[in-house]
Amino acid sequence: MKHYFLPLFCLMLGGASLQAQTNTNLLQPKVQEFQLTETSETLTLPESYNLVVTEGSCPHALEALKQIMPNKEGKSKFQVIVGKKGDKAVKKYAKKIPQKKEGYYLEVQKNRIVIAGADQRGTFYGVQTLGQMIRQGQMSICAIEDYPDIEFRGVVEGFYGTPWSHEARMRQLEFYGKNKMNTYIYGPKDDPYHSSPNWRKPYPEKEAAQIHELVEQAARNEVDFVWAIHPGKDIKWTNEDRDALIQKFEAMYQLGVRSFAVFFDDIWGEGTNPNKQAELLNYIDNEFIQKKHDVTPLVMCPTEYNKSWSNVKGGYLTTLGEKLNPSIHIMWTGDRVIACIDKPTLDWINPLIKRKAYIWWNFPVSDYVRDHLLLGPTYGNALDIKDDMSGFVSNPMERAEASKISLYSVADYTWNMESYDSISSWKNAIKDLLPQNCSYLELFASHSSDLGPNGHGFRRDESTDLQPTLKAMKQGEQKALESVLAECKNLETACDILLADTENPYLIEEIRPWLKQGKLLGEYGQSVLLMIKAIQQKDDAFMTHYNRARSLQAQMYELDMTENQNPYQPGVKVGSLVLLPSLNEMFTKAITEYNTKNNTNLDAKAEYNPYTLTSDVPQLKIQPVRARHQDVNVSPSNEVIKWPANASLQIASDQPVRMQQLYLDLGTKDIASSFRLETSADGQNWTAVPLNQAADNTEITGAINSAAGQSYIRLVNASGKELQVYFKKFTLRLQK
Structure with missing residues (x-):
């Protein structure tokens, strides 16, 4: 058995007596069993300790221990005993070690700390828990038995x-x-x-x-x-x-x-x-x-x-x-x-x-x-x-x-x-990722949770705490309007602070486009709600707030068109499930009311999608469709598509458009002849469009060049059998 002498630093408190108990809710992951002494005492940590360990055992655990208790020679009666089941160092505690892989027993007493693992990995995990307790700035006299549920x-x-x-x-x-x-x-x-x-x-x-x-x-x-x-x-x-x-x-x-x-x-x-x-x-x-x-x-x-x-x-x-x-x-x-x-x-x-x-x-x-x-x-x-x-x-x-x-x-x-x-796990995760500015990240994250419409139909709740207030605001409650206005101000502030954050530069660089969009969303919300207040108060500032709201809509659109321009789902969306739709609804409501009262004809449309997709291909029927400048895109899919015989994918426009060309990639060579492309002005009478695919290439084109406006385009499996393809690209190019 070999002994090492190392100092124990109690962060922020040195060797002072610790006044508070360990907060078990902050131990990650949540431990299985945590027992305090009957007197609920806390430990006065010495400035050094005597490490007791079987030589050669648990090297990764010991390395981790040195990271949380930096090395310095010294002598102390206080012991830190570390080992795994079967080690001489922890033989006395063998019966207390959980009989499960990767489990550990952790004991904190006035004169010792014991970390005894069921195996080498369990000992490493015990050290991680000890590190979390030390970083809290408090150490309860306690015993922990811990192990994972899933292998x-x-x-x-x-x-x-x-x-x-x-x-x-x-x-x-x-x-x-x-x-x-x-x-x-x-x-x-x-x-x-x-x-x-x-x-x-x-x-x-x-x-x-x-x-x-x-x-x-x-x-x-x-x-x-x-x-x-x-x-x-x-x-x-x-x-x-x-x-x-x-x-x-x-x-x-x-x-x-x-x-x-x-x-x-x-x-x-x-x-x-x-x-x-x-x-x-x-x-x-x-x-x-x-x-x-x-x-x-x-x-x-x-x-x-x-x-x-x-x-x-x-x-x-x-x-x-x-x-x-x-x-x-x-x-x-x-x-x-x-x-x-x-x-x-x-x-x-x-x-x-x-x-x-x-x-x-x-x-x-x-x-x-x-x-x-x-x-x-x-x-x-x-x-x-x-x-x-x-x-x-x-x-x-x-x-x-x-x-x-x-x-x-x-x-x-x-x-x-x-x-x-x-x-609670989500809040703790955010604190762990960005400790100093966690409240701002939590606010931003609460409005960046949902996935938007997608082919898998999987959604997440968003702006959860704000939803009742938004509902009350739309019903005309003034107090709710003030609360949403404050939320929008807070969102703008949070994004501003996060954009300048240096605590976790990797995180900020990853989410920077969305922080920019979140800032614009917060500003837009303020302008919309100030429009409503101006109507209520018969304030001449209405047009100022209206013009700013219109400007912010344009800025949000421009950001969506220029940032994160990946080839699949390009753009930047924040608050798209609840907050932005609610603000757009209030924008339309405000403009409608203003037009009625002032006999004006301001445009009340906030945003809309003029294109809808219908399909009897199960994996494509809820794929999003988006218009971007001259292009109408259906979101690609990463999975193999089983396309039934005679099944189709159809795009409809709310008004006739002059179609120029379809760019299609089904990830398969020599597949164009199995599909039929058609356009229609009324959805009843269809005109076939030839599809072209070069040899040894998966890309397919269809030259439409319609002289008259068309409202429908569809792609049909005309092979007479189910086909397995990918769906890598579907872009309809419109004429200028």
């Missing part, structure tokens, strides 16, 4: 769009360790060496070095770095491809990777064959995973990864359930691609796959609503399903730092499910 907890970087930067991933892994998440699945869709066309090839030297660095960072933070491969788009089920996959895994193993996954999601064709998938995965499991004695169980994502896409009679899921080795985990997103998880969901899937589902939760991922930030509370998953799943990982936004608001709560939920409270 595998963390994040899958599996979104479409710009992958996280190397630096962002390094920060993420540190964040996971502090919040007791043990899993990071590396599977960015736009990494060419993870998927087609280069999954068979080794990483170039620079990228390989970065992955090795990530693996080391993960290990320091007791996180399993799970490297995933996505071979299904062009896999040939040959011995050559099988061996290429094993060789790729071996190359990743040499980089330090000790956890692996295979994804068969979002593909079609031969790669979806469940018998071939099971045969390949079992081979990998038998010949690689099991033979490497330091590798965690294999994880796979199936092609039918949610209930709405599952053909039970077709036997895909039952084939996996029956044929896959029992140790292989099967991922599942729920009843739909984007869905919350509950008991009926798991009761449906688990019997089919003959194991507990490994949940891939598609939140706060925003790759299908990229003009929105998802910063609201993390809620909707059942609190009684801890025994029905093997793992739970969250798919985040491409904005890594902003995703931490939800990921903090995912860590909270998966550790202690029954005690999870979404609102």
Whole structure:
């Protein structure tokens, strides 16, 4: 046994007696059991301590301990005892250690602190809890028994769009360790060496070095770095491809990777064959995973990864359930691609796959609503399903730092499910992310929670606390109007302060366009409500407020047209579910009343969408449609679209427009002849438009050049059979 002498710094208080008890609501994740002494005493911390540890044990825990208690030689009777089950240092406390993986026992007494883990990772988590207690500036005399509800907890970087930067991933892994998440699945869709066309090839030297660095960072933070491969788009089920996959895994193993996954999601064709998938995965499991004695169980994502896409009679899921080795985990997103998880969901899937589902939760991922930030509370998953799943990982936004608001709560939920409270966890997450300006970030986030209309139909509540006041304001209550006016002023102030914040520059840079839009929204709300007050008070300032409101509408539109111009859902939306629509309603109401009283003809229209989409393709019927300058765009989809025979997608305009050309990308070569494009002035009589597709290209064009105005355009599957395609682009170009 080796002894080290280190000082103990009690932040802000030095060695003074601590007056308040530990706030257990701020321990993250919420601990399972916390017991105070009968006298509820607090600890007077000495300036140094004697570290008691079995030499060579729990190196990552000890490194973390040194971060919160910086090194300095000294002698003290006060002991800090650290170890894992089986260590001589903690033998006396063996019976108090929870009999669960990654559990720990933490004891704070007048003369000692004990951290005893069920294993090395449990000890590391005990140190993280101690660090949180110290940072509170208070230490109760207490005992904690703690352990996770879910075995595998963390994040899958599996979104479409710009992958996280190397630096962002390094920060993420540190964040996971502090919040007791043990899993990071590396599977960015736009990494060419993870998927087609280069999954068979080794990483170039620079990228390989970065992955090795990530693996080391993960290990320091007791996180399993799970490297995933996505071979299904062009896999040939040959011995050559099988061996290429094993060789790729071996190359990743040499980089330090000790956890692996295979994804068969979002593909079609031969790669979806469940018998071939099971045969390949079992081979990998038998010949690689099991033979490497330091590798965690294999994880796979199936092609039918949610209930709405599952053909039970077709036997895909039952084939996996029956044929896959029992140790292989099967991922599942729920009843739909984007869905919350509950008991009926798991009761449906688990019997089919003959194991507990490994949940891939598609939140706060925003790759299908990229003009929105998802910063609201993390809620909707059942609190009684801890025994029905093997793992739970969250798919985040491409904005890594902003995703931490939800990921903090995912860590909270998966550790202690029954005690999870979404609102308190959300508030704590914001405080953790931006301590000094947390109140301003919370205000902004409360109006940046919903996803807007989207093809998955998944929505989140927004502006929750303000909703009753907005309702009362629209009913004419003056006090409510003043409250909303104050909220708009506060929103403007919050965005101004956050735009200049330097505490977390990574966060501010990610959300800067939305902060600009939030500031404009706050100013717009003030102008609209001052218009109403001017009418009430017969104030000549009405036109000033009206002109400013119109100017702010134009500025918000311009920001939406110039910032965050990604090719999928470009633009910047804030308060789009509740606050902005309510203000627009009040704007129209004010103008209507003013016109009536003053016999004027001011334009009362705030905003509208002149285009509507209808479709009998289930996956497309609620896709958003947006007009931008000369272009009318239908939002793309990231998933495989099953387009029934004779089914169509139709766009209708509220007035005739002169159409010029359709730009279409269904992600498939030689598919144009299977579809029919038509336009109509009345929705009854249709004119066919030829579709053109170059050889070896997925892009399709249709030259319309209508001399007369048309009000309808539709795309019909004329092949006579169901087609599987992507929906990467649908842009209707109008004539000037």
